[in-house]
Amino acid sequence: MEETLFLKKDMKKELSNYEFSNLKKALKLGREKVIDIIKQSGLKGRGGAGFPTGLKWELAYQEEADKKYIICNGDEGEPGTFKDRYLLENNPVKVLEGILIVAYAIGADEGYCYIRGEYLGPINIFEKVINEAEATGILGENILDSGFNFNLYLVKGAGAYVCGDETSLINSIEGKRGRSRIKPPYPIAKGLFDKPTVVNNVETLVSAVEIINQGLDKYLELGTENSRGTKLVCLSGDVNQPGVYEVEFGQVTLGEIIEQFGKGIRNYVPLKFLVPGGISTQVLTPAELNVPYTYEGIASAGSALGSGAVIVVDEGHDLVDLMLNVSRFFMDETCGTCFPCREGNRQVYHMLKEGKEGFTEKDVELIKNVGTTIHLAARCGLGQTSLNFIGSVFDKFGDELKLKGGEHYVTSKY
Amino acid sequence: MNYGCFLERMHNVQDTYGYIPETEIDKIARDFNIPRAKVYGTIKFYSMFHTEPTGKYIIRICDSLSCHINSSHQLLETIKTYLGLEDGQTTKDKLFTLEVVECLGYCGEGPVMMVNEHVYIHVNESMALEILKKCV
Numbered sequence: 001m002e003e004t005l006f007l008k009k010d011m012k013k014e015l016s017n018y019e020f021s022n023l024k025k026a027l028k029l030g031r032e033k034v035i036d037i038i039k040q041s042g043l044k045g046r047g048g049a050g051f052p053t054g055l056k057w058e059l060a061y062q063e064e065a066d067k068k069y070i071i072c073n074g075d076e077g078e079p080g081t082f083k084d085r086y087l088l089e090n091n092p093v094k095v096l097e098g099i100l101i102v103a104y105a106i107g108a109d110e111g112y113c114y115i116r117g118e119y120l121g122p123i124n125i126f127e128k129v130i131n132e133a134e135a136t137g138i139l140g141e142n143i144l145d146s147g148f149n150f151n152l153y154l155v156k157g158a159g160a161y162v163c164g165d166e167t168s169l170i171n172s173i174e175g176k177r178g179r180s181r182i183k184p185p186y187p188i189a190k191g192l193f194d195k196p197t198v199v200n201n202v203e204t205l206v207s208a209v210e211i212i213n214q215g216l217d218k219y220l221e222l223g224t225e226n227s228r229g230t231k232l233v234c235l236s237g238d239v240n241q242p243g244v245y246e247v248e249f250g251q252v253t254l255g256e257i258i259e260q261f262g263k264g265i266r267n268y269v270p271l272k273f274l275v276p277g278g279i280s281t282q283v284l285t286p287a288e289l290n291v292p293y294t295y296e297g298i299a300s301a302g303s304a305l306g307s308g309a310v311i312v313v314d315e316g317h318d319l320v321d322l323m324l325n326v327s328r329f330f331m332d333e334t335c336g337t338c339f340p341c342r343e344g345n346r347q348v349y350h351m352l353k354e355g356k357e358g359f360t361e362k363d364v365e366l367i368k369n370v371g372t373t374i375h376l377a378a379r380c381g382l383g384q385t386s387l388n389f390i391g392s393v394f395d396k397f398g399d400e401l402k403l404k405g406g407e408h409y410v411t412s413k414y
Numbered sequence: 415m416n417y418g419c420f421l422e423r424m425h426n427v428q429d430t431y432g433y434i435p436e437t438e439i440d441k442i443a444r445d446f447n448i449p450r451a452k453v454y455g456t457i458k459f460y461s462m463f464h465t466e467p468t469g470k471y472i473i474r475i476c477d478s479l480s481c482h483i484n485s486s487h488q489l490l491e492t493i494k495t496y497l498g499l500e501d502g503q504t505t506k507d508k509l510f511t512l513e514v515v516e517c518l519g520y521c522g523e524g525p526v527m528m529v530n531e532h533v534y535i536h537v538n539e540s541m542a543l544e545i546l547k548k549c550v
Contacts, residue, residue, distance in 0.1 A: 079478035079517040117425075117462045118474075118518050120531050156425055158460035161516060175420025175446075177459040234521060236480040242522035279479050309521070311480055325482045329516055335459075 011092075011128040015136055018093045020144065022212040026101045027146045034105045034212070035061055041211045041219050042228035047073055047164070047201030048278065048307040049381060050295060053208065056198055060106040060188045063196035068108040071192065071199045072099050074115035074122065075169060077161035078278035079329065080309030083232040084202040086244045088115065088122035091206060092129045096152070098205025100143070101212065103150045106198055111150065112173055116157040127154055161333040165380040166191075166199035168335065179335045180380035203232055203308075223249035227294035231305075233257060237274075237312035238266045247293055254298075255289030258312055269314040273396065277306020279326050280385035282392035283313075303392070319397055323390050324352050330386040341383035344374040348390065359401050364394050420446065420456070424463055433464040461515070469504045469511035471549050473497075474528040478517040481524035489525045490514060492539040496546065509550070 026034045039054025060068060072095065076084040087095060095113075103111050113130075115123050130152055133139040141149050160178045162168045167181035170192045191197025200208075207229060211219045222229050227249035236242045239262030247257065254276060258265065265271055273283040282303040284291070291297045298305045313322065327349040336342040348370055355363050371387030378384050394401065420442075427438045434457055443450045457463045475493065477486045497505060499512040520526040523535035527542060534545060 076519060077517055080480050080521050081517075082519045082521050085519045116519070117460075118515070118528070121533075155421060157462075158421060158424065159462035159515070160460050172421065175456070177456050179459075236521040236524070237483050244522070275479075311483070311521075313483060317483065322479065322482070325477070325479055329478060333516060 011125070011132045014093055015129070015132045015138065018097075020097055020100075020138065022209050023097050023100050023104075024144060025212055026104060027144060027148065031061060031105050031107065034101065037216050038105075038208055038211060040216055042226075043204065043207055043211060044227075044295065045201055046203035046207060046231065046308070048078065048280075050305065053200065053204055056188060056200075057102060057105050060196050060198045063189055065196050067110070067193075067195045068106055069192045069195055069197040070099060070103045070106065070108045070111040071166075071169065071173070071197060072111065072113040072205060073164065073166065073169060073199050073201045074113060074119070074126075075157050075164045076119075076202075076307075077116060077164050077333075078280065078307050078309055080236050080275065080278050080311040081234050081307045082236075083234050083244050083308060085119055085122055086232070087202050087206055088119070088126055092122075092125050094206050094209055095126075095202055096129055096133060096138070098200075098209045099152060100138070100150060101208060102198055102200060102205065104148050106196075108198070109149050109151065111152045112155050112192070113152060114155045114157060114163070114169055114173060116163075117159050118157075123154065123156055130154055160335070161329075162335040162380065162382050165382060168380065169199060170197065177335070179337045180382075182379060224292075224294050224296070226296045227305075231293070231308050233261070233293070234307075234309045235262050235312070236309070238269070238271075238314040238316075239312050240264055240266055249294045250292050250297075252293050253290050254284065254293060254310070257293060257310060258289070262312065265312060265314050267314075269316050272313050272315045272317065272319075273393075274313065275309070275311040275389065276301075276303050278309040279311070279329065279389050280381070281306045282388045283396065285396050303388075319393060319401060320352060320356050323393055324349065324356075326389045327352055330382070334382065334386070335380075338374075338378045338383055340370075340374045340377040341386065344370045345386055348387065352390070359394075361402075364398065364401075367391075368394065421460075424457060424460075428463060433467050435465075439465075461513075467504070467508065469509050471509060471529055472511045472513060473546070474513045474515045474518065476516070476518045476520070476524065476526045476528075477514050478521075480517075480521035481526055484524040486525035489527070489537060489539055489542055493542055493546070496543060510546070 035057045043053040044050040074084050155173050163172045163178035165180050168178040172178035187197045230246050230248050233245050241263040245261040271286045273285050276298050288301045291301045295305050331345045331349045334341045334345050371391045375384050427434050439453050443453045475490050497510050501514045504511040518526045520535050525537050527534045527537045
């Protein structure tokens, strides 16, 4: 029986051995230079939306306010994604350094690290890191004798996928229901407690630390023009060796990720499809395995890189069963604020359930129409992307799902 | 009082009682100076908070796509039959509460089962029953 044990790391030792050299470098460079480096690096947010990180920092820096906040987004709820847990468990001090660097760059003196409630291990570890950092003076007044003050608080989520959206997350920290806010105003202008706020994903923060560490020139050698650097890929599903792997953008294709890192598909069953960026992205078929793993490569195949969750599905599964699973997820996790998302996802779930034995052209059209409505009307990413998976399965495997003369059509070949 | 520590307060109450009782909701509403309905609404929004007493052991089974592909639904059926529970129910002896949850973040190691604070990975049906028997 395998039981994962929370890492009982000695945080005191870990912190005393860590020199915070990148933070020191950042403090020496000055705010504008740090922001400039991140801007030039072309780093995009690794949480899923892919917003340019440097631009986010710059806009927050330019805001004039008596108080600014930084939030580390560790509310990782996208099925298939587990890279932030990996980083928080194995590299918590680097996450802390990343938070300190952004805080310094934008001029924030208070920050929150929001970790999802189910991640008891990472919560435990990060709590220790904060306590030790406070004791050793890495958090608090006059950090590293630079005149920079910063306090960090840990917030434990309570089981809501939608809180991964930055505005929902802000509401959640404020003690409200985690429902998304209408944008604009964007959090960089009016975020937590109505002050300018930068919300960065855990992996984004660690990537920023690495950019400072490696230096801009070295970092710019990695990846392609529109996808700089490296990305953590969370590989799961029907592969022999699932796990978190770091890949350089543009150096591997989706097929190579499955073959080289995942050691191929289990039991030699052929691939049915894969999800390149979590269940809120469109599925890709075996014909699209040769697309390079970059933001633009996957976009050209009609999907999105998302949070980097590659879920591999072989031909041994029932397509409707998988669609129902994804649909139930969005039906359960919608926050309910936008009517089309709340009701639309519920109706799609029932339509899928009723059509379990095959779908007519009309059914498919109706489901797709609901999808378009939700996409246009929803306020946040959850709603906008909620029908991507189901819509793309209908697009690509429509023939298999059709109702044929009223007879049940078997979707699985195995 | 800073409304920002609301979630922490909820977690603390739940850690103490195992759920958030009516009397505590009254206290919280008074302390934060907000209507009871708002406190209740916020609690209900988050799936980890309970307003009814739960069992000594909360069994969380992930049935999201990655785990589902790895047959988590079969595991779930086994546990449901063994405990005689449906999603969200508690056994009469107040020992087990069963919850089907969305993603526990162990997608590469599914199926996953969480019993209180312990996470079990690569769980098959016989392992699950063994874990449950150990709890008794």
